[in-house]
Amino acid sequence: MSSATPLLRVEHAGVRYVLRGGGFFAPPRTLDALTDVSIAIPEGGRLGVVGESGSGKSTLARVVLGLVRANSGRVLWEGHVVDYDDAGTMRALRRGMQVVFQDPFGSLDPRMTAGQAVGEALQALAGPVPSVAAQDRIRAALSEVGLGAAFANRYPHELSGGQCQRVAIARATVARPRLLVCDEAVSALDVSVQAQIVNLLHELSERHQMSLLFISHNLAVVRHLCEDVAVLCQGRVVEQGSRDAIFGSPQVQYTRDLLAAVPEPDPALQRARIAAARVQT
Amino acid sequence: MTADALLQVRDLEVDFSTSQGTVNAVAGVAFDVRAGECVAVVGESGSGKTQVLMACLGLLAANGSAQGSVTFAGRELIGAGEQALNTVRGTGIGLLSQDPLSALTPHLRIETLLTEGLLDRGLASRTEARERALRALRDVEIPDPESRLRQYPHELSGGMRQRVALAVALMCSPRLLFADEPTTALDVSVQARVLELLARVRDRGLGVLIVTHDLGVVAGLADRVVVMYAGRIVETATTADLLAMPRHPYTAALLAAVPRLHGAAQARLVGIPGDPPQPAERPPGCAFAARCDFADEHCAQRRPELQQDPYRVAAVACHRPLRAGTEHA
Amino acid sequence: MVETTVAAATGGQGLWGGAWRRLKRSRAALVAAALLLLVCVMALVGPWFSAWSVSQVDWSQATLATPPSLANGHWFGTDANGRDLFVRVWIGTRMSLLVALLATLVSVVIGVAWGATAGYLGGRVDGWMMRFVDVLYALPYMFFVIILTVVFGRSLVLIFLAIGAVGWLTMARIVRGQALALRQREFIEAAIALGLPAGTIIARHIVPNVLGTVIVYATLTVPQVILFESFLSFLGLGVQEPLTSLGRLVAEGALEMETSPWLLLAPSAVLATILLCLNFLGDGLRDALDPRQRR
Numbered sequence: 001m002s003s004a005t006p007l008l009r010v011e012h013a014g015v016r017y018v019l020r021g022g023g024f025f026a027p028p029r030t031l032d033a034l035t036d037v038s039i040a041i042p043e044g045g046r047l048g049v050v051g052e053s054g055s056g057k058s059t060l061a062r063v064v065l066g067l068v069r070a071n072s073g074r075v076l077w078e079g080h081v082v083d084y085d086d087a088g089t090m091r092a093l094r095r096g097m098q099v100v101f102q103d104p105f106g107s108l109d110p111r112m113t114a115g116q117a118v119g120e121a122l123q124a125l126a127g128p129v130p131s132v133a134a135q136d137r138i139r140a141a142l143s144e145v146g147l148g149a150a151f152a153n154r155y156p157h158e159l160s161g162g163q164c165q166r167v168a169i170a171r172a173t174v175a176r177p178r179l180l181v182c183d184e185a186v187s188a189l190d191v192s193v194q195a196q197i198v199n200l201l202h203e204l205s206e207r208h209q210m211s212l213l214f215i216s217h218n219l220a221v222v223r224h225l226c227e228d229v230a231v232l233c234q235g236r237v238v239e240q241g242s243r244d245a246i247f248g249s250p251q252v253q254y255t256r257d258l259l260a261a262v263p264e265p266d267p268a269l270q271r272a273r274i275a276a277a278r279v280q281t
Numbered sequence: 282m283t284a285d286a287l288l289q290v291r292d293l294e295v296d297f298s299t300s301q302g303t304v305n306a307v308a309g310v311a312f313d314v315r316a317g318e319c320v321a322v323v324g325e326s327g328s329g330k331t332q333v334l335m336a337c338l339g340l341l342a343a344n345g346s347a348q349g350s351v352t353f354a355g356r357e358l359i360g361a362g363e364q365a366l367n368t369v370r371g372t373g374i375g376l377l378s379q380d381p382l383s384a385l386t387p388h389l390r391i392e393t394l395l396t397e398g399l400l401d402r403g404l405a406s407r408t409e410a411r412e413r414a415l416r417a418l419r420d421v422e423i424p425d426p427e428s429r430l431r432q433y434p435h436e437l438s439g440g441m442r443q444r445v446a447l448a449v450a451l452m453c454s455p456r457l458l459f460a461d462e463p464t465t466a467l468d469v470s471v472q473a474r475v476l477e478l479l480a481r482v483r484d485r486g487l488g489v490l491i492v493t494h495d496l497g498v499v500a501g502l503a504d505r506v507v508v509m510y511a512g513r514i515v516e517t518a519t520t521a522d523l524l525a526m527p528r529h530p531y532t533a534a535l536l537a538a539v540p541r542l543h544g545a546a547q548a549r550l551v552g553i554p555g556d557p558p559q560p561a562e563r564p565p566g567c568a569f570a571a572r573c574d575f576a577d578e579h580c581a582q583r584r585p586e587l588q589q590d591p592y593r594v595a596a597v598a599c600h601r602p603l604r605a606g607t608e609h610a
Numbered sequence: 611m612v613e614t615t616v617a618a619a620t621g622g623q624g625l626w627g628g629a630w631r632r633l634k635r636s637r638a639a640l641v642a643a644a645l646l647l648l649v650c651v652m653a654l655v656g657p658w659f660s661a662w663s664v665s666q667v668d669w670s671q672a673t674l675a676t677p678p679s680l681a682n683g684h685w686f687g688t689d690a691n692g693r694d695l696f697v698r699v700w701i702g703t704r705m706s707l708l709v710a711l712l713a714t715l716v717s718v719v720i721g722v723a724w725g726a727t728a729g730y731l732g733g734r735v736d737g738w739m740m741r742f743v744d745v746l747y748a749l750p751y752m753f754f755v756i757i758l759t760v761v762f763g764r765s766l767v768l769i770f771l772a773i774g775a776v777g778w779l780t781m782a783r784i785v786r787g788q789a790l791a792l793r794q795r796e797f798i799e800a801a802i803a804l805g806l807p808a809g810t811i812i813a814r815h816i817v818p819n820v821l822g823t824v825i826v827y828a829t830l831t832v833p834q835v836i837l838f839e840s841f842l843s844f845l846g847l848g849v850q851e852p853l854t855s856l857g858r859l860v861a862e863g864a865l866e867m868e869t870s871p872w873l874l875l876a877p878s879a880v881l882a883t884i885l886l887c888l889n890f891l892g893d894g895l896r897d898a899l900d901p902r903q904r905r
Contacts, residue, residue, distance in 0.1 A: 052468040053439070065803055094805040107796040111818045120814075124804040160556050161326065171800070190325035190494060195538040195552030202549070217469065220540035224550055247542065261469040262542050263497020265524055270501030277477040300631060 005079045006040040007211050008064065008097075008179055013037045013073035015059050015235075033059040034070070035235045041179065041228075046205055046212040048226030048243075050219055050258070056235040057215045061183045064213065065099055066090060095125045098172035102184035104164035108156040114167040115152030118142065118174050125175035141174040142167070145200060162193035166200070173204060179211045180204075186221060198225055219262050223247055231255050286313040287457050287488040288337070288374075292349035293359075295332045295512075299344065304560045306332045306345075307512045309587070314457065319479070319489040321503035321520075323496065325535075327557045329512040330492045334459050338374060339366040353457065371398050375450035379462040381442035385434040391418075391445055392430035398453045417448040421478055440471030447478060457488040464498055476502050496539055500524060505594070508532050511557055511568035514587055518595035528590075528597040530573045567600070575601050629822075632898040639894020642887040649884055653707060656700035660685070664701045665852040667692040675870045687872040689862065698854055699876050705855040706881075709769060710835045716774030717835075718828050721781025726816045728782070729789025730808065740786060743779050751776050759847055769848060773835050784827055788820040822899035829892035833885040840881070856881045 015034040034056045041047045051057045062068035064075060066084045075082045077096065083089050098121075101107040108117055118138045122129055129137065139149055145166040156164055165185065172180055182201065186194040202225055205212050216222050222229060229246040231239040231254065239252045250256045264270065295307040307329040314320045324330040334340075336347035337358055351358040353373055358366065370376075378384040385394055395414035399405045405413060411430070418426035421444040434442055443463065450458060460479065464472040480502055483489045493499060499506055499520060506523045508516040508531065516529040527533040537551040555572045558564065566584055570576040580600050587598040633639055661683055662668065671682065674692040678685055686695035728739035755772045762768055792798060792815075801811045840857025842848035849855045856877050863874030 052470060067799060067802060091805055094803065099800065099803050101796040101800065103796055107800050109797045109801075109815050109819070120801075120806075121804055124806055162556060168800075191496070192325060192535060192538045192553040193556075195540070195550035196554070198540075198550050199552060218540070219469075220542050221550075223542060224540050257470060259542065261473055263469070263472065263495060263501070264541060264543070265496035265500045265536060265539055267500045267521055267524055270497060273473050274477045274480055274501050277473040300635065 006076075007043045007045075007078060008039075008041045008213070009076040010037060010039050010060070010064065011074050011076065013060070013063055013070045013075070015056075015063060015068060016071045032235050034063065037073070037232070037235070037237050039230050039237070039240070041211050041213060043178070044205070044209040044211055045228065046202075046214060046226040048214045048216065048222035048229045049232060050216060050222055050229060051232035052217055052258075054234065055232040057217075057232050058183055059235075060232070061099070061181050061213065061215050065097065065181055066093065095175055096177055097179045097181065098125075098175070098177040099181040099183060100165070100168050100172050100185040102188055104161045104168065104188060105156050107168050108164055108171075110156055113153050113155055114142065114147070114159070114170075117167060118152075118171045121171045122174045137174060141170040144173075144204070145170045146196075160193075161189050162196060165189060165193075165197055169197075169200065169204070173208075173210070176208060177210065179213060181213045181215070183215045184217070185214075187216065187218065194221065201225065219247075219258060220264075231258070286315050287354060288314040288490065289350070289352045290333070290337070291351075293333060293336060293351060294348045295329065295336050295341065295345060296348075297342070297345045301561065305512060305563075306560055307336070309513055310349075310509070311514070311587075312507050312517065314488040314490050316456065316488050317483060317486050318504045319483045319491060319502055320505050320507060321491045321493060321499045322507045322509060323493060323499055323535075324509035325494055325557065327511070327560070328509040330494075330509050331461060333509075334376075334461055334490070334492050338370060338376065338459065339363070371455065372402070372404075372453040373455055374457045374459060375453070375455035377443075377447055377450045377458065377460040377463050380466045381439065381446045382434065382466075384446050385442060385449070387434055389433075390430065391432055391434070391437075394434075394445070394449055395430075395452055398449070402453070404453065413452065414448075417452055418445070420451075421445070421448045422474075423448075438471075439467055440474060443467060443471075443475055444478065447475070447482075451482065451487075455487070457490065458482055460489065460491045462493055462495075463491065464495065465493070472498075473501075496524075496536065508535075511563055512560065513568070514596075514598060515569070516595075516597045516599075517587075518593070518597075522593060522595060526603075528595070528602040529569075529599050530575050530601075530603060531569045533603055534572075534574075567598075575603075577601070629898045633894055636894040636897060638890045639898075642890035642894070645883060646887040646891065649703065649880065649887075650707065653700050653703040656703075657697045660694055660697045662694035662697050664697050664854070665693060668694065675866070675873070677870070678872050678876075686876040687870070689873055690866055690870070695859075695873065695876055698859060699856075699880055702854045702856045702859045702877060703880055703884075705849055705853055706836050706839060706857065707884075709766075709773065709839050709849075709855065710832045712770050713773035713777055713835045713839075714828055714832050716770065717777030717781050717831065718824060720774070721778035722785050722817060722820070722824055724778065725782035725785025725787075726789045726812050726820065729786040730793055730812050730816055732790070732793065736786070736790075740783070743782050747779050755842065755847065764847065764850055766849070766853075769839065769842065772842075773838055776838070777831055777835060781824070781827060781831070784823060785820050788823055789816050792816055792819055826892055826896040826899065829888050829895060833888050836881070836884065856884075 013034055014032065014036060017031045017033055019029045019031055037060060039047060049057045049060060059068060063070045069084065077093060082093060115138050118141050119134055122134055122137055138152060142151055147163065147166055151163065159167065186197050189197060198221055201212060204210055214222060214226050223243060227243055229241065229243055230237050231246065233254050239246065239250065239255050246255065250259060291311045293307060293310040297304045297306055310333055312320060322330045322333060332341065337351045339358065339361065341347060347359050349359060353369060356369065358369065392411065392414055395417060396410035399410045399413065400407065414430060415426050418429060423429055423441060423444055437445065463479065464475055467475060476498060479489060491498065491503060503520045505519055506517065507514055508529065510531050516527065516532050523532065524536065527536060534553045538553060540550055553572050558568055564570065564581060566581040567576065570580040573580065585598045585600045587596045589596045668688055669692065671688065674688065675690045676684060676688045678687040684694050684696065686699055689695055689698065724739060728736045758768060758772060798811065798815060801815050839848055839855060840860060843855055843857035844861040848857055859877035860874065860881065863877060866873045
């Protein structure tokens with residue numbers, strides 16, 4: 001694989017849900033969650049996917065991970081088309097690609113300690129690992145995300161949101177994936193904790209040459225973390241480009257509107273925005 | 282403070298009795314809200330800001346108890362019985378909750394949700410109530426209000442639901458509006474609309490008390506800000522003063538942690554290392570000392586009291602407050 | 611929220627530890643547990659205290675059926691055949707508890723496996739599996755049991771199986787509901803993203819998280835099973851002589867109610883105690899295992 005081949009490429013992906021309901025005889029209604037979506041992530045690169053709720057960004061994450069089947073289009077991993085039905089391909093894919101979800105408490109099994117959660121991922125992805133070596137790797141993974149050895153025995157309900165999310169990151173990175181998919185991974189965190197986790201993700205990405213697919217509705221965070229950005233609106237990519245291009249000179253009105261709406265702790269700016277909202281109606 | 286304060290909170294303390302003993306969630310909180318002004322209580326998870334709101338309306342959990350004084354238009358709310366509180370809820374103080382989907386009863390039509398407060402209290406006849414409901418929907422700029430009355434909450438978009446929830450809160454003409462994280466569950470594009478409506482509520486002469494962790498909301502809407510950390514107030518100031526010249530290190534650090542759209546896209550955001558202390562683990566000194574860049578041993582031993590600034594409408598609880606002009610990231 | 615942050619301060623204790631602590635706080639549940647323990651102990655050792663055995667007839671009294679008295683050693687009296695009731699009550703309790711526990715175990719094992727699998731797999735498989743449950747529900751189980759008894763004769767094993775075969779249906783439904791809800795949680799998606807096979811996910815992630823509900827419903831199932839067994843005994847289909855169960859004793863006592871009321875009172879009191887205690891314990895367990903820890 002040449003350095004020019006992107007690590008992950010999605011080509012013209014489409015996801016269509018068939019909705020039931022509407023009476024016994026009504027024709028089934030369809031909902032297009034994604035339409036003709038194409039993105040690419042280079043090795044070690046960080047792509048931010050932004051959009052509002054309903055834009056399809058979470059669906060895109062799930063298509064890439066294989067949790068949702070695309071009805072059209074294809075996904076290429078390391079230059080080869082992924083066959084999501086083939087068990088061997090999937091095993092290799094899972095080792096190469098992991099995920100961190102939005103809800104820090106919901107993404108961890110409440111009945112497992114942090115150490116057990118990370119250990120399970122280690123055995124499933126890089127196993128079988130003998131137990132002494134496994135303990136070492138678990139401890140190393142936790143310490144890399146900033147959690148001391150004592151945290152291995154804690155349960156999710158005994159941890160703060162930020163700590164839970166660190167455990168989730170440790171679990172996702174213990175087997176050294178080449179791509180980490182972050183689905184609104186910092187959206188449920190306080191601002192000060194969000195900053196810590198964003199920094200952690202940046203550090204891990206740089207240190208291990210790990211690519212990031214960072215899904216978020218928070219454009220300001222994306223601006224700090226990602227070099228490339230794709231903007232989704234109602235299942236379509238409306239604009240895509242480097243960070244400077246998107247934030248500096250957005251071409252599409254939707255992107256401009258999104259940028260204009262981001263709250264900033266600047267009174268003059270905010271009051272102007274609110275006044276503008278008044279004029280609009 | 283002044284005589285025309287709609288809401289006066291003094292020495293508010295909230296405790297919860299748990300299996301581990303009594304846990305203190307909020308202590309020593311005091312502030313005012315006047316008519317025609319918007320006060321924002323800002324804090325992160327665990328700061329106790331939501332409990333302050335709940336304590337004022339008597340909505341604490343069963344194992345919670347509030348002490349101190351909360352007077353609304355001269356009436357004491359702490360310790361008041363359910364009946365007394367019910368005369369204040371709705372007609373005196375309206376509440377706008379965080380998640381409109383769970384705040385609006387799913388099986389009731391919008392018309393019922395809007396008119397039940399009036400009809401239950403016998404404040405209006407059915408036709409009058411319907412008229413006022415239509416007017417309320419127009420006030421919050423819901424298009425085609427007549428057909429909306431017959432709809433159910435799940436048929437509306439998130440932004441519209443929140444506007445309906447606002448209309449419900451204002452139906453019985455309260456003088457004060459409490460808003461608990463009003464824009465957190467909404468998309469960015471509709472946040473400005475909801476904030477604009479809240480600004481209009483304030484301009485109409487109501488007092489507005491907003492609880493939020495979003496400094497952007499604070500910047501656009503609030504006249505004064507109260508910053509809470511670990512259950513206590515650490516700083517109060519006017520919005521402009523707070524955002525331009527924060528005195529407390531926590532406020533400054535919080536501002537520095539917000540990612541910006543403008544300015545240099547630094548690779549590293551400035552987080553605050555560590556976590557806020559658990560309620561049971563609060564140190565004897567300043568609760569923020571362990572995470573503060575400027576703390577010394579004195580800070581860790583003696584808890585700073587909230588001190589009024591002699592020159593401005595502001596107060597800060599810090600042994601070593603930042604001087605104006607201090608660079609902070 | 612405050613509860614969880616306080617728990618965090620102590621650190622390292624699991625959800626079971628927290629549940630045990632909460633259970634200890636419920637006085638009703640503790641008293642119920644203590645009483646149940648007493649009943650179990652008596653069922654095991656009670657008969658040793660008495661000089662009589664379970665089918666031994668006492669010819670020395672004036673009539674065969676005598677009321678309870680401390681003097682002649684028949685502390686609960688004797689029945690119409692002259693047998694000591696004290697011993698028979700405790701032997702009967704043994705049998706009832708054994709049947710109840712084993713039958714509940716069978717229904718828990720089958721019900722949890724069935725329900726967790728159906729709820730997790732969802733879709734058409736779930737549909738077929740639960741339709742099967744619905745069909746079984748609709749069958750008149752009494753006919754079922756009677757036919758089985760006719761075909762295989764009256765045996766203890768049959769009783770267990772018959773009761774267990776009915777008990778698992780409700781458990782399956784309850785577990786399926788919980789599994790459906792759990793399926794949507796992100797930690798299950800994370801497990802799928804790890805590439806874990808469905809069986810492992812069900813066993814390792816779904817079942818432990820429904821165990822709380824299962825335990826509560828199991829304690830509430832045991833009374834139902836005891837009553838069902840009593841009903842079978844009442845009809846003559848249950849446990850046969852010389853073994854006896856609380857149900858049989860109640861049935862026999864009911865016949866002699868007017869002349870020898872103690873024959874009904876003693877076994878009924880023990881049965882009622884067991885049922886009440888199990889209900890209180892079930893309530894206490896439900897509160898203790900309430901996963902309010904989830905934020």
